[in-house]
Amino acid sequence: MELAPAAPRADSISLADSFERYLQDKGKGRGGDGGNYRRNAARELKRFGRWAAGDCGRNEWTGIVPDDVDRDPTFEDLDERVFRAYARHLGSDRALKQNTIHTYYHYISAWCGWCTNEGYLEGHYARRASATAPLPDDDGRKPGDQQIWTPQQRHTLTRYVDDRVTDAIETYRTLPEDVDPLDRQRARYTILKAARDRALVFVIAYTAVRVGELLRDPNDPRRRGVQWGEISLDDGNMDVYRKKQQWDIASLPGPVIAPLRNYRTLMDPPTVQWPVFPTFDQRTLATLVRDELGEQGAIDDHRDEYARDFLLALDEDIHPPSITTDGARSILQRLSEAAEVDIEHPKHDYLAPHGGRRGMGEILVRGFGYTVAARYLDSSEKMIRKRYSHIEADELGALATEAINEIDSI
Template identity: 90%
Template sequence: MCPNTLSDRTRGISINESIERYLQDKGKGRGGDGGNYRRNAARELERFTQWATGDRGRSEWAGIVPDDIDRDPNFEDLDERVFRTYARYLGGDRALKQNTIHTYYHYISAWCGWCANEGYLEGHYAWRASSMAPLPEDDGRKPGDQQIWTPEQRHTLTRYVDDRVNDAIETYRALSDDVDSLDRQRARYMILKAARDRALVFVIAYTAVRVGEILRDPNDPRRRGIQWGEVSLDDGSMDVYRKKQQWDVASLPEPVIAPLRSYQTLMDPPTVQWPVFPTFDQRTLATLVRDELGEQGAIDDYRDEYARDFLLALDEDIHPPSITTDGARSILQRLSEAAEVDIEHPKHDYLAPHGGRRGMGEILVRGFGYTVAARYLDNSEKMIRKRYSHIEADELGALATEAINKIDCI
């Protein structure tokens, strides 16, 4: 495999060493030694490391380390092709069902995402389309197997992002009058970032929109992320580009209005063309600012007046790009971990965006039935009945129990 351009700090770290740290982070209890997720992830990561070293009972497979090198696999050996080959390896095991293959692969993918966040890898290689292409169609997965945010999880996450904004505001207000201007800017920057994250969490938790309808898709210029001009807080609505390839109006329920209004006031976007959920990535913003202001000269001196390039872009009305759908997943991973949300799921160790949509669907189906839920979720009633068939099964089971009890009492 071709080596990636890792730093000297991470290049030689063995895969096994990172796995121990990952499992400790994801485990429950003192020392991170417990929990179902840790146990299941450890099993699949052991399978992966055995495969990576060529120790899976296949004489024709020598592992991912080049033949002329004698050592255990490390991060220098990992790239997209490794995960694509592993996906093909799992798919070739005829003893595994389609949904089981996906479950096993997602344990590896979660570890890969953690490695990217920790700086061991340059990107989330396992999550890329080319890596996952060999996986079989997941036709056997039951709707109940898909992640659905529970009321407790939703409450824990939304309460955390609320507290985070309030803490950032209090920190800013506590600054003395003679504090350095750059320190004051840094405190303001933390408020804006926390407010953006809170607004994103509330939109995902309560609107049931698909993240691809509100955020940027690098492969589709039509999906550049919603802008403030497409949000009407007074009407409780926003214009989104739907999965069916057309613009439509999505509802903003009451719990979403206050976080969005507060965020808009704090951000004070210079124009309605500003993205609602802009990126805060420093490298992206630095390049953008240099490109936009380069002709003015002395740009570095001007940048030195700002603690963050984002604040400079805000003052100069330089439109940053919206965060991507992958960016939203990274934000939710970070927030789920910081909020210590209790999650037991085979595919995700964080509250994934689609789980927020399905959680809202669950509320609507149970509260108002399939027809209303289908309208809110922008889907057919037939599809909603299929996706939430476990609710109907629960209801029918309760009716059957009631009928049995009536007969037994005769």
């Protein structure tokens, strides 16, 4: 099998080349040449490239390359101070509204995140607090900036993760009897990972629980991620540590129960203290297994009996940590791309976790009103009315249209 070429080193690719690679990855159609996101991102990346080179129409600005160096900007010139300066540059343009500034900056931030994943940058500098500090407060005048999963997007993603589990199980069942034990373990590992991803997607899509209440926060020991002992599938609820700093019961609606029940059966967690959404990160699990089994000796020999350290941790009841909120975003990015979800959004080229919560809020407001939606979303009715004001505007517009038609028909 021919291997794909390795990604170029950061010192061998220009910023302009990275722009094109990024746009190809994010574009639609053959060759990644189409899509509104690509077109809008290309415009903003070009603007950023000119600014970085000192070509932004301001005589006092010479770019991000040191004055005594004669070359084009490179990745070694980028750090959080550069993105902070660019945020300030956007904010100084009086022709731009606050929400427009945020939208333009998010295109650059998304490219920065891609560069981090590709190994061109050591960190997501554009997302750091010091970089975003100069951005103005968003005036909230453009509700479209807030992603909401549409019914079609939700259906596409949930159908994909369903099919992924089904395919993994079928592959496992059709393995020949004399297959290598490690290959059988790898097939089981694929099932467990697919089942975890499916359960996570359904919970985010239908419960409206904040992802920070569901998963681990490395900076807050109280948020260590939901455990199996905190979920009651028979009663249809789970205990979560809410944003308001207290434990509360969240509902698990019908569509969530079957994926969770099937996932629990497949995983068969050894104790109720196991995280519902454990990390599958190999580096994290390798360190964990070595630390836990260090006193027993012959660790490597024991590990060699397992195709993945996660399976060893499962058998030995070594509790892995829950995935983090950043981990959930990475999973949704991967799944959104694999499922080929149709997404046209200025800030996100994937189905982000908060979009699932807002999508469920949209369903509840339209179906049962603001009071019920506020209770389900664990928020105030005032906040829900503000966040979903576009629904009330639509309804009032329909009433006004009906009134006008009645008058005109007289």
